Amino acid sequence: MSRAPRVDGAGPGIGDGTAAAAESEDRMRGYEPVIGLEVHVQLATTSKMFCGDRYDFGAEPNTRICPVCLGLPGALPTVNREAVELAVRAALGLHCTVHERSVFARKNYFYPDLPKGYQITQFDRPLATGGHLDLAEGGQRVRIRRVHVEEDAGRSLHDRLEGRTAVDLNRAGVPLIEIVSEPDVRSAEDARVYLARLKQVLEYLGASDCDMEKGSLRVDANVSVRPAGSAQLGTRTEVKNLNSFAHVEHALRYEAERQAGVLAGGGAVVHETRLWDAAKGVARPMRGKEESHDYRYFPEPDLPPLVLTAREIEAARTALPELPEARARRFREELGLPAYDADVLTANREHADFFETLAGLTGDAKAASNWTMGEVLAWTNETGRPIAEFPPPPEHLAELIALVADATVSSTAARDVFALMLERGERPRDIVVAEGLAQVRDEGTLASWVAQALDAHPQEAARLRSGEVKLVGFFMGHVMRLSGGTADPRQTSELVRQEVER
């Protein structure tokens, strides 16, 4: 019952065995990667950053638009309170200093899905600075340089109109935070772990759903390499278009190895932006123009500075939910779970919530952990549905755990009961009665099954009686088959052993 659940992104990469890692090390030729990550996260707000439009992923194009996010002449932005609250929560969860005064700025560039010809973001006065995220408890610490608030652009669609590009502005103005790390990450694997930890923290905080498939978490990386042990930074490249955790790891390994190869061959790394092409497994340089990087940032004159009082910031800090590290520690120390269980369960806030509810109902944390990590997560993996949609209520599962604990059902029968609970939605106790799955402990019934089994196998019965103890198991199996799995195993075993002693 301890089938290992999948933990998104936290484990080693798919198909990346230790052999591959060793091979990669060879290709690094004694160089060490230095990686910084810029992550854009969509905030889980009900409306857009600067206007009241809702954003629903998958809505008909250009149906979630208003004067503001269309960039109509004369329209003005207003700042979404909920977005600020979630951004502050995320920044505090990443141990940043949230500033009492931050300033919105315009980043000017032309693009058809950027309605105003500028993006409202924050530049030299960001919301928060100076945080950190640990890759594991007590493990490597990656410093967070800044967290700032900004708006998303719309979407350019290249396959919708013959010979033309189509623009959908539903996403224009959706609130984002950008989380910029210091270049503290030292391997592609660690980059993946960083992202998994970041996702975990943001999900815990309720700041974002972090769904990469829907584009609510997007990653750019700065990569350079240097001789291992060197303190100097090499020339970096920026790698974009990293659409999944697997891509991040693959692309960064590729880029670090490429740079190591260039340097080892006596060449120089060119400062440039590269796009990851997942299909070909290469990061190729983007064509870029010099002036495209002159964004002409200046303070957004349509928005006064965002002012938060020290009291408001403290109140937000006090209201932070328990973060995964603290929760895992509590699961270990207060509920007595093994470290493995605690880590697996806290990898996802909803999983941990489910477990805690169940543990509270049963009073048996280990049994609750086993069921959650086993049958319940197996169900989420098989169905691809979130744990919140797990059909039986936790009360039913708690009842099943109690039936096992008081030996009403065997652990084998319990699995059958579980399957029927999913199928029928009935209470486990009703299923046990209806299906006759309760353990039989009546001495007479058990004795008659044992007798039947002995009669059916006279030769083995003789050997058993002559002291061949290993045949106890053989007859136990037969009794279980005869009883349809309901025979109490302890009593049955005793009855069979009595034959030996005769």
Added chain:
Amino acid sequence: MDDPSGRAAIGRAEVLRIARLARLRLGDEEVELFTRQLNDILAHAQEIADAEPDASADAEPYAFADEEPARGGAASLRLRDPSAQPDPLVAGPEAFAPAFPDGLFAVPRLEAMDEDRSP
């Protein structure tokens, strides 16, 4: 010529670079005219450009600067209630867009520009 100290004159190449940045196609005559006029106008701005930088002033828009003197405008940012509804459009994009086939804004295919962004 294009000395970032700003003292030297703005040259033709600089005018062309700025025009490109502003997505303005300029005719030869306009390039010449603007080269002359930009220099002329900015010459009048030298007095402020040459002034001693004021350490107390920061980069905030004046209206919201930290320091007194008090400005007009809102004293600080008001945050919008998340339940506030968007200001509705009385006509959809089909009424004002230059090209809106299938509910999408259509533009010439992105070519040289298509990778030329970094949001």
Added chain:
Amino acid sequence: MSGPARFDPRPIGDLAQAVRTGEESARALAETALARLGPADEALNIFLASDPDATLAAADALDAGPGAAGPLAGVPIALKDNLATADLPTTCGSRILENFVSPYEATVVRRLRAAGAVIVGKTNMDEFAMGSSTENSAYGPALNPHDPARVPGGSSGGSAAAVAAGVVPAALGSETGGSVRQPASLSGVVGVKPTYGRVSRYGLVAFASSLDQVGTLANTVADAAAVLEVIAGVDPLDSTSADVPVGDLVGAARAGAEEGLRGVVIGVPRECFGEGLEGGVRARCEGALEAMAAAGAELRDVSLPHTALAVPTYYVIAPAEASSNLARYDGVRYGPRWDPETGLLGMYEETRARGFGAEVKRRIMLGTYVLSAGYYDRYYSRAQQARMRIASDFRAAFGAGVDAIFTPTSPTTAFGLGERTGDPYRMYLADVFTATANLAGIPGISVPIGFADGLPVGGQILADHFAEATMFRVAAGLERALAGGS
């Protein structure tokens, strides 16, 4: 009719009262306005759009409606063409918004309609409000009712001329560096620029966001106050609008007219009476000062030492913001598109090259330059600091007990068409006395103070932030003093 005239001798408040009581019909007022609009427009090119049927329908709806129809019941009003309206086009005097009808309305337009005002048309303006003569309109220059060979001032030249020619009793304009007060001065009407944040900018097509403000134009100080009272006040859709009570502005104007200027201290900045001031303008200003003194005001010398920085500061900050604000006109979502079929870049550059006029391009170039890498600190940052110094001058003056400051509105009377178009900086100097108020965010009003060589001269009253009541009181006192009252 295209010469100077007044729509109606009655104050706007009395007109609205007459409509509310049924003594006068909104339709009759609208018909008067429309009857004058055609000939005035033909002679002076004042309007860019009007829809007589819709105007009459709105008036009829008011007449048919249930009683008490608001403080501007039936009052015909003209709007500068950079205020978004959902019925008439909003072109900003530009080709790049030709025939563009906004799918939403500006807050000020909604407030006017709610107060019972009847919109009669959209007025001509310098393209995107960039100019001081209304010669930069893509739809031809507006002309001055006092002399059609001269400009009405700008950029709200069409609104000023519409009031001056008697087409409407009041109009809305917008200011960035003097675009209401300067045309009011050159066209012989009253023009108000409120405190920054006093009036919502939502739906005012942006030129320079930190300077822009909607203003009112009318024949009298009290009328300008009556319209401002309706449009002023905090707006949840404009984050820069201020939550400061508007107060009784018409009452303040009445107090100024009835009680005179006893006890009022008027600051007279010597920097505004130096070289470059036309003789006739100087003489009328001296007359105005004498009249105010006679009405009981104490005149006091003050110094605004950074006044000379105003024009260069303005011409760094305003173009910088404009270069960003005008990036949205790209032919993608609205407005016309010119596509040479050379790809997206070609479409952008062609649309903007053909859509914008020379002055707009010049300012986009200037603004892009001062924000670009390597120049930001030298120009944009320093201009922000200069702006602080200019604001400090006013703060010092008002802090020292001055209630209001008097200056000329413009150094000259209306100039001839084409006289300054070849020299941008000379044109920019028309803003020398007005731009300081925009940079400092304080309110200002231009009041007619007489004529020089047959052309109107305006005097400017400036007051402290949100002190519109003081400003109207002093302006009405000046107005009455010059009219020979006491």
